[in-house]
Amino acid sequence: MLTLNLVSQELKQEIKLRNIYKIFKRMGYVIVFITLVIAICLFSAKTILKKNLSIISEQTSLVKSTNSGYNIKVKKINSQLNSVINIQKDFNKWSAALKYITDKCPAGIKMSYIKINKDSASIKIGGKSDTRENLLVFKDNLINSKILTDIDLPTESLLNKENINFDINGKINLSEIDKLN
DSSP, X not given: OOOXXXXXXXXXXXXXXXXXXXXXXXXXXXXXXXXXXXXXXXXXXXXXXXXXXXXXXXXXXXXXHHHHHHXXXXXXXXXXXXXXXXXXXXXXXXXXXXXXXXXXXXXTEEEEEEEEETTTTEEEEEEEEEEHHHHHHHHHHHHTOSSEEEEEOOGGGGSOSEEEEEEEEEEEOHHHHTTOO
């Protein structure tokens, strides 16, 4: 079989270009179609996300408004707890310290007052002793105590043998007070 091609060279070129044009035209339609499908999907996703965002925003605002009362209560409780912590941090067992000091006091000593200044960690004890010996025993007991230091008994208090009014000054070791039971 013999095939004859009677088409001119120009016509062959034109047919070839038409076929290429048809292929590009089909590819263009496919690309436009795919682009439209993607655009529709993206627009749908955007609409759904906006709707969900508004629902979540409403729920969040409801949660915030219902929990705002709780947040205020929690802040108030935290403030109170911090106050209690600060109070407990500065707490000293003064009753244990007073008992400790009075246990060091001999029978012939009557204390009139005990002044404690926490800021300067100082103590002043005043009272009356029936004898000088009892006063010296009391002074030695305070000197040998673990919560008091720098005990000072003025020598004027030791001039009389009996019925002696005294004022004893000293320093308090605050860390030792906390160790008392």
